[in-house]
Amino acid sequence: MDLSTRRQPPTVRLRRLASELRSLRQTAGLTREDAAGQTNINSATLYRIETAKARPQRRTLLTLLDKYGVTDPARRAALVELSKQATQLGWLQAYESELPEEYTTYISFESEARSVRNYESLFVPGLLQTEGYTRAVVTASLPYARNEEVQQRVETRAQRQASITKDDPLKLWAIVDEAVLHREVGGAEVMAEQLRHLLDMARQPHITFQVLPYKVGAHPGMHGAFAVMDFPDTADPELVYIENMAGALYLEKEADVRRHTEMFDQLRAAALNVADSRKLVAGLIDID
Incomplete structure (x- = not known):
C-alpha cells in the first residue's frame, strides 16, 4: 500500500486528517512503527500521512481505520470524505507545479483561514500589495527569474x-x-501608488493596519516577519508561518502559537493606533 509520488501541498483538510489519524493511532495504543508493521503500510508512508505531507489512498485509509478500531459507519464516511476533499486547491491548481512548495503550502492555508495576523519588517504585506509593487519585489528578489516566472508570481499574488x-x-x-x-x-x-492603496485598504472594516514607528526602538519583531492564521473550524488549530532565506517554517505546537500570538499583541500595543498609522502614510504622499 503506497501513495502517489506526486507532490501534495498541505491543505487545512489534509492537516486535519493527519491530526485525526495520529490521534486514532495513539488512542489505539500503537506507535507509528507498530501500526506500520501490523498493516504492511510502509513506515515512511505512514509518517508522510501523519505529517500532512501526503494523502492516503482510500484502501490505505480504510486499513488504518480498521486497525484503529473505527467501526462507526458515520465516522468512517466522514474521514473518507475529508480525505477526498484534502487535495482541493481551487485556483491554486493552475500554478501548483510552477511555484515553490513552501509558497503553495502557505497560499493553501491562507485561502482557508478565517483571519491572519501578519507582521512585516521589510515588505508591504502580500495581501495589500499593488501589481507594480509586487512586480518590483519579485524582480529584485529573483534576479535570474524568467519573465514568465515573474508574471506567475504577480498573477498568484x-x-x-x-x-x-x-x-x-x-x-x-x-x-x-x-x-x-x-x-x-x-x-x-x-511607491506612491502603493501607499495610496494601503490607505484605501486600511479603511476596510475587515482590515486593521498599524505602523510600528522608528521611535519604538528595539522590539519583539526584530527577528523577522511572521503570520498567525486561524481557521473557521475549531478542529483546525492556529498555525504560525515564518519565512527566511533558509526556507519556510510552520509551527503548530500550542506553546509556539501562544508565543507568537503574545509577540503580535506586544507589537500591536507598541505600534501607532489605526488613525495615526493612516496619518503617517498619508503624510508620505501629501494626502490630508
Whole structure:
C-alpha cells in the first residue's frame, strides 16, 4: 500500500486528517512503527500521512481505520470524505507545479483561514500589495527569474488578494515596520501608488493596519516577519508561518502559537493606533 509520488501541498483538510489519524493511532495504543508493521503500510508512508505531507489512498485509509478500531459507519464516511476533499486547491491548481512548495503550502492555508495576523519588517504585506509593487519585489528578489516566472508570481499574488475582497472576506490585521513605508520599491511612482492603496485598504472594516514607528526602538519583531492564521473550524488549530532565506517554517505546537500570538499583541500595543498609522502614510504622499 503506497501513495502517489506526486507532490501534495498541505491543505487545512489534509492537516486535519493527519491530526485525526495520529490521534486514532495513539488512542489505539500503537506507535507509528507498530501500526506500520501490523498493516504492511510502509513506515515512511505512514509518517508522510501523519505529517500532512501526503494523502492516503482510500484502501490505505480504510486499513488504518480498521486497525484503529473505527467501526462507526458515520465516522468512517466522514474521514473518507475529508480525505477526498484534502487535495482541493481551487485556483491554486493552475500554478501548483510552477511555484515553490513552501509558497503553495502557505497560499493553501491562507485561502482557508478565517483571519491572519501578519507582521512585516521589510515588505508591504502580500495581501495589500499593488501589481507594480509586487512586480518590483519579485524582480529584485529573483534576479535570474524568467519573465514568465515573474508574471506567475504577480498573477498568484493578485489571486490571493481575492480573499480580502470576497463577500465573506478574510480578516487581516497587518503591522509593518515604519521602514517598509520609506523603502522606495519600484521607484517613486510605484511607491506612491502603493501607499495610496494601503490607505484605501486600511479603511476596510475587515482590515486593521498599524505602523510600528522608528521611535519604538528595539522590539519583539526584530527577528523577522511572521503570520498567525486561524481557521473557521475549531478542529483546525492556529498555525504560525515564518519565512527566511533558509526556507519556510510552520509551527503548530500550542506553546509556539501562544508565543507568537503574545509577540503580535506586544507589537500591536507598541505600534501607532489605526488613525495615526493612516496619518503617517498619508503624510508620505501629501494626502490630508
